[in-house]
Amino acid sequence: MRARWRTASREELIAELERQQQEIARQQHEIERLRRDQERAGKARNRYRRERDALRKKIERLEDDLDAARRAAHRQAAPFSRGAPKRRPRRPGRRTGLAHGRHAHRPVPPHIDETHAAPLPPACPHCGGPVRLTRQARQYQEDLPRIQPVVRAFTIAIGACTACHRRIQGRHPLQTSDALGAAAAQVGPAAVTIAAVLHKQLGLPLGKISALFRERFGLHVTAGGLVHALHRAARQAGPTYAQLCETVRGSPVVSPDETGWKVGGHSQWLWAAVTPDTTIYAIQPGRGSEEAARLLGPDFAGVLVRDGWVAYRQFDRAVHQTCVAHLLRRCRDLVRDHRDHRFAPAVAALLRRGLRVRDRWHAGALSPHGVAVARGHLFNQLNTLIDHPGPARVAQTCAAHLAIECPAAFTFLLDPTIDATNWRAEQALRPAVVTRKVSGGNRTARGAHTQEVLASVLRTVHQRHLDAGSVFHALLCAPTPVDVLAPSPSAR
Numbered sequence: 001m002r003a004r005w006r007t008a009s010r011e012e013l014i015a016e017l018e019r020q021q022q023e024i025a026r027q028q029h030e031i032e033r034l035r036r037d038q039e040r041a042g043k044a045r046n047r048y049r050r051e052r053d054a055l056r057k058k059i060e061r062l063e064d065d066l067d068a069a070r071r072a073a074h075r076q077a078a079p080f081s082r083g084a085p086k087r088r089p090r091r092p093g094r095r096t097g098l099a100h101g102r103h104a105h106r107p108v109p110p111h112i113d114e115t116h117a118a119p120l121p122p123a124c125p126h127c128g129g130p131v132r133l134t135r136q137a138r139q140y141q142e143d144l145p146r147i148q149p150v151v152r153a154f155t156i157a158i159g160a161c162t163a164c165h166r167r168i169q170g171r172h173p174l175q176t177s178d179a180l181g182a183a184a185a186q187v188g189p190a191a192v193t194i195a196a197v198l199h200k201q202l203g204l205p206l207g208k209i210s211a212l213f214r215e216r217f218g219l220h221v222t223a224g225g226l227v228h229a230l231h232r233a234a235r236q237a238g239p240t241y242a243q244l245c246e247t248v249r250g251s252p253v254v255s256p257d258e259t260g261w262k263v264g265g266h267s268q269w270l271w272a273a274v275t276p277d278t279t280i281y282a283i284q285p286g287r288g289s290e291e292a293a294r295l296l297g298p299d300f301a302g303v304l305v306r307d308g309w310v311a312y313r314q315f316d317r318a319v320h321q322t323c324v325a326h327l328l329r330r331c332r333d334l335v336r337d338h339r340d341h342r343f344a345p346a347v348a349a350l351l352r353r354g355l356r357v358r359d360r361w362h363a364g365a366l367s368p369h370g371v372a373v374a375r376g377h378l379f380n381q382l383n384t385l386i387d388h389p390g391p392a393r394v395a396q397t398c399a400a401h402l403a404i405e406c407p408a409a410f411t412f413l414l415d416p417t418i419d420a421t422n423w424r425a426e427q428a429l430r431p432a433v434v435t436r437k438v439s440g441g442n443r444t445a446r447g448a449h450t451q452e453v454l455a456s457v458l459r460t461v462h463q464r465h466l467d468a469g470s471v472f473h474a475l476l477c478a479p480t481p482v483d484v485l486a487p488s489p490s491a492r
Contacts (some may be wrong), residue, residue, distance in 0.1 A: 063394060066337055109140050149219040151187070156180070176476040177232070187221055192229045193472040197231065200454045201462075203434035227447075234450035236475045239483040241453045244280050244460055249297040251275040253418060255305040256312065257425035258287055258295065259433060262441030263448045264371075270432050271295050274424040279459040281432065283448040289314045303415070305422050308405055320408035324351050325421040327405070334394055343395040346385055347402065354378050354410050355420060362416060375413040382406055428459060460485065 035045045056102055094100050120131045157170040169178060177186050187388040191213065198204040198212075206223040221229075248254055256296040261283055271282045273295055284291040293312040296304075303315040307326050334344035360366040366374070379422050383406060389399035402409075412420040432455065442448040457475075461468050464485075474484040 015237055020171065021154045022084070060393065067333070070333065070337075086400060109142055112140075147217045149191075149217060152188070171479060172475060178479075187219075187229045189473045189476040190469060191217075191219060191221070192233055192476060193469050195226050196230060196233060196454050196472065197458060197468055199226070200435070200451065201431055201458045203431065203438045205438055230454065231446060231450050233472065233476060234453040236481045237453050237457050237484075238481045238486050240475065241280070241456055243483045243485065244278055244456055247278050248275055248280050249300060251278065251302055253303040253305060254296065255419065255422045255425040256292070257307065257308075257422055257429055259429050259436075261432075261436065261448075263445060264443055268435075268441075268448070270429070271434070272425050272428045273430045276424070277460070277463045279428050279463060280456045281428075281452040281459075283442070283452050287311065290320070303411070305419050305424075307422055308401060313404075319411060321411040321418055321420070322405040322408040322418075323422045324355065324409070324412075325423070327351055327409070328400070330398060330401075334398060338392065338394045340390075340392055340395050343385065343389045343392075344398065347382070347398075349383065350378060350382055351409070354413065358412060358420060361413070371413050375410050378410055378413075379406070382409060431455070431459070457485070 001180075033343060043403070120133060122131070123129065124131055137367055152174060154172050154175055156172075159168045160166065161168055171178060174188075175186075176192075177183070177190055195209050195213075196205075198209050199206055202409055204212075207225050209226060210221060210223045213221055254275055256271065256273045258269050258271045261268045263283065268285050269287045269291065271284060271291065273280050273282075280295075280297050281293075284294065287309075289311045292314065296315070299317060300315050302319070303321060304315055304318045305321045307314040307323045312320070318403070328348055331344040331348040331351075334340040354375075355369060357366065357378070361368075361371045382402070386399045386403050388404060389395040412418045435451075457471070460469060461471050471484055473481070479482075
């Protein structure tokens with residue numbers, strides 16, 4: 001090649017040089033075109049990446065909105081008003097099969113106060129012919145008597161001590177107050193008990209309670225008068241409420257929960273802590289760890305049957321049982337809303353297997369050793385599922401939550417007295433939810449305190465199968481606030 005260029009003429013060298021320069025220019029043009037194409041591809045790639053990230057964020061936001069809307073539907077809507085009506089709704093009435101239940105009827109009353117005869121008519125109402133007696137039968141009717149208010153007048157002796165010269169006033173056991181003068185007309189303990197039950201337990205507004213007292217009982221009392229009476233009942237029940245709080249904090253098993261509340265139009269939270277025979281409510285400004293510690297005590301060391309809310313995890317001295325029903329509901333939502341047919345069904349099947357083990361244990365078909373072995377297998381299998389949730393973000397989020405709750409998933413297999421769900425707290429909040437729907441909460445902080453005190457006393461009275469009338473009579477007729485409920489036998 002070198003020898004050929006040595007023998008080439010000057011014109012051939014110039015022509016070859018021009019050809020190479022043209023080739024270099026062509027390659028430079030091609031390089032520039034490729035560079036422009038690369039820049040366009042890079043810009044398109046960046047645009048597609050931004051669009052992908054935006055769509056991913058939009059999907060995550062929509063998933064969060066869907067979860068929030070579903071939770072709101074569970075909290076606010078009645079079961080028959082959620083969404084569109086079903087095309088083929090289930091027939092109302094009893095279920096078929098084993099769930100049909102036992103047929104029953106109203107039993108015959110144990111005693112009879114009045115007897116009335118229902119004779120035959122003198123002639124047949126259909127044809128006018130004579131009527132002949134063939135047999136006699138009995139029908140029973142239980143009704144409410146006509147209620148008239150009982151008006152008591154107390155002649156109160158007022159004197160003075162001959163030694164210290166202080167004023168002394170007599171008090172009858174039926175009196176609910178020592179007030180005289182403008183406040184001498186009082187509402188009796190039975191009326192206050194009915195008002196407390198209707199308002200704090202059944203959610204009836206005070207205006208309607210006032211109308212009921214006036215129209216059915218002949219007792220004229222305004223809604224404002226009922227408010228003052230309930231405030232005084234809460235003040236009298238102060239020591240009882242304090243004792244209930246100590247009972248719950250010392251109980252071996254407690255189920256807490258919380259729901260939204262309003263005080264004076266401002267958002268607050270109604271907390272509930274429930275044992276098998278005691279319930280306390282507390283209306284607090286927040287939903288965090290400080291409020292949970294104020295409710296249960298910072299050193300609570302019993303068993304905590306709770307949902308997955310992070311505020312309950314601060315109790316490191318307590319034994320935790322997370323609500324299995326919440327986990328199953330979360331799995332159902334993943335299958336229904338996000339089409340996760342691998343991870344969620346496997347977790348749900350594992351949790352249901354744990355519930356079946358519990359049922360067999362309670363029925364005596366499984367020994368404690370067998371339960372312990374089954375619990376270990378369930379725990380290991382749940383950990384294996386958590387380690388491999390799949391590529392879906394919602395499944396990974398659920399797995400992250402389960403990784404935190406896994407140590408508390410099968411605590412109910414350690415002790416038969418531990419519930420698998422926080423149903424006790426959920427049921428304790430239902431009357432409060434009814435009251436919230438009717439009244440929206442409380443107008444003042446004093447009303448909120450009255451709400452938490454009286455609701456706690458009434459719920460505990462219901463759990464212990466006591467008579468609310470007797471309890472409130474003892475509260476209201478005591479000269480000073482007293483504790484009228486004996487300590488719970490389940491407290492430590």
